[in-house]
Amino acid sequence: MSREPSKHSSPAPLDEALGRHREELKKLFPIPSPKPKPRKPNRAAGTALLLAVATGVLAWLNPAYKSESFSTAIGERRAVALDDGSRLLLDSGSHVDISWHVRSRQVDLRSGQVLFDVSEALYRPFLVSAGSTRVQVLGTRFNVRRLDDDNVRVTLARGRVEVDGASTAQSPVFLTPGQQVDSIRGQLQPVAQVDASTAMAWQEDRIVFEQTPLGEAVSLLRQYRQAPILLSDPSLATLKVTGVFEAHSTDMLLDLLPTILPVAVNRQADGVVQIQGRPIRK
Numbered sequence: 001m002s003r004e005p006s007k008h009s010s011p012a013p014l015d016e017a018l019g020r021h022r023e024e025l026k027k028l029f030p031i032p033s034p035k036p037k038p039r040k041p042n043r044a045a046g047t048a049l050l051l052a053v054a055t056g057v058l059a060w061l062n063p064a065y066k067s068e069s070f071s072t073a074i075g076e077r078r079a080v081a082l083d084d085g086s087r088l089l090l091d092s093g094s095h096v097d098i099s100w101h102v103r104s105r106q107v108d109l110r111s112g113q114v115l116f117d118v119s120e121a122l123y124r125p126f127l128v129s130a131g132s133t134r135v136q137v138l139g140t141r142f143n144v145r146r147l148d149d150d151n152v153r154v155t156l157a158r159g160r161v162e163v164d165g166a167s168t169a170q171s172p173v174f175l176t177p178g179q180q181v182d183s184i185r186g187q188l189q190p191v192a193q194v195d196a197s198t199a200m201a202w203q204e205d206r207i208v209f210e211q212t213p214l215g216e217a218v219s220l221l222r223q224y225r226q227a228p229i230l231l232s233d234p235s236l237a238t239l240k241v242t243g244v245f246e247a248h249s250t251d252m253l254l255d256l257l258p259t260i261l262p263v264a265v266n267r268q269a270d271g272v273v274q275i276q277g278r279p280i281r282k
Contacts, residue, residue: 061102062101062102062103062104063101063102064099064100064101064106065100065101065102066099066100067097067098067099067100068097068098069095069096069097069098070088070090070095070096070098071090071094071095071096072090072091072092072093072094072095072112073092073093074092074093074223074224074225074226075092075224075248076092077089077090077091077092077203077205078090082098082105082119083100084105084119084121084124085119086105086116086117086118086119086126087116087117088107088114088115088116088117089114089115089117089203090112090114091112091113091114091115091145091202091203091223092112092223092224092247093111093112093223093224094109094111094112094113094114094223095109095110095111095112096108096109096110096114097110101124103123103124104124104125104126104127105121105124105125105126105127106127106128106129107126107127107128107129108128108129108130109128109129109130109144109146111146112145112146112223113143113144113145113146113202113223114143114144115141115142115143115200115203116128116137116140116141116142116143116144117141118137118138118139118140118141118142118159119139120138120139121138121139122138125137125138126138126139128144130144130146130152130183131146131149131150131151131152131183131186132150132165132166132183132185132186133150133152133154133163133164133165133166133183133186134163134164134165135154135161135162135163135164136161136162136164137159137160137161137162138159138160139159140156140157140158140159140160140161141156141157141158141159142154142155142156142157142158142159142161142175143155143157143196143199143200145220147182147216147219147220148219150184150185150186151182151183151184151185152182152183153180153181153182153183154175154180154181154183155179155180155194155196155199155200156175156176156177156178156179156180156196157177157178157196157197157200158177159177160174160175160176161174161175162174163175163181163183163188164188165183165186165187165188166185166186166187167186167187167188170187170188172188173188173191175191177196178193178194178195178196179191179192179193179194180192180193180194180196180199198210201244202247205246205247205248206244206245206246206247207220207221207244207245207246207247207253208243208244209241209242209243209244209245210242211240211241211242212240212241212242213237213238213239213240213241214231214236214237214238214239214240214241214261214263214275215231215234215236215237215238216237217241218231218237218275221250221253221254224247224248224250225250225251225273226271227270227271227272227273228272228273229254229272229273229275230272230273230274230275231275232274232275232276232277233276233277235277236263236275236276236277239261239262239263241257241260241261243256243260254273254275257275258278262277262278263275263276263277263278264276264277264278
């Protein structure tokens with residue numbers, strides 16, 4: 001009959017061997033370090049992280065935080081000083097909508113023409129839209145005119161601007177002072193060298209035509225007159241006009257047209273003016 005070992009009997013031979021070689025076994029089979037206990041979340045750190053993420057999202061989305069509109073009546077000219085130090089001069093019959101964004105300043109030229117003198121802001125570019133044409137600047141002086149619904153002319157006096165049309169097949173063009181580009185229905189035309197002061201003479205109440213097609217001249221004159229000006233024959237649009245005229249005296253210019261070009265100007269009772277062709281006398 002077997003006996004149960006006494007609680008106070010000597011250690012088993014295996015335990016004795018482990019005891020004698022404990023240090024050597026620790027070196028051969030090191031005990032892994034205990035894993036640190038998870039720390040309780042830091043509310044302040046979490047709040048800071050959320051704010052950082054929110055700020056990043058807002059910057060990426062570029063939301064608008066303020067908007068304003070400015071316009072001029074026929075025959076009116078208006079100077080506007082913006083909060084960022086930029087200055088706008090609106091010509092007769094012009095309208096702009098301005099929206100202030102986190103990462104940009106954006107202007108939509110709805111009609112007419114505007115002379116822009118933009119304050120520099122490296123991280124907030126100044127963007128001008130006119131139909132399907134886009135102009136981007138950092139700080140410069142330039143003129144944008146809507147010739148009609150989707151025909152736009154950009155003239156640069158100082159600085160550098162990027163002009164982009166609607167076509168993805170066309171690369172944007174970069175203008176330097178004294179250059180001008182037309183965008184015809186979103187298609188950028190070749191860049192031209194011009195006298196910027198002449199192109200911006202309207203700010204001094206002068207209209208300067210230099211071999212300007214009559215169609216383009218009439219488009220500009222419509223901006224200074226309440227009643228319509230009509231061309232009875234589309235072929236008349238290619239006739240060229242040259243001269244310096246007062247912007248507030250468009251009717252005087254219309255009266256002068258028959259002495260400059262082979263046209264007749266007929267005035268109707270409602271103020272509408274119709275320009276018709278007339279035979280050239282030999």
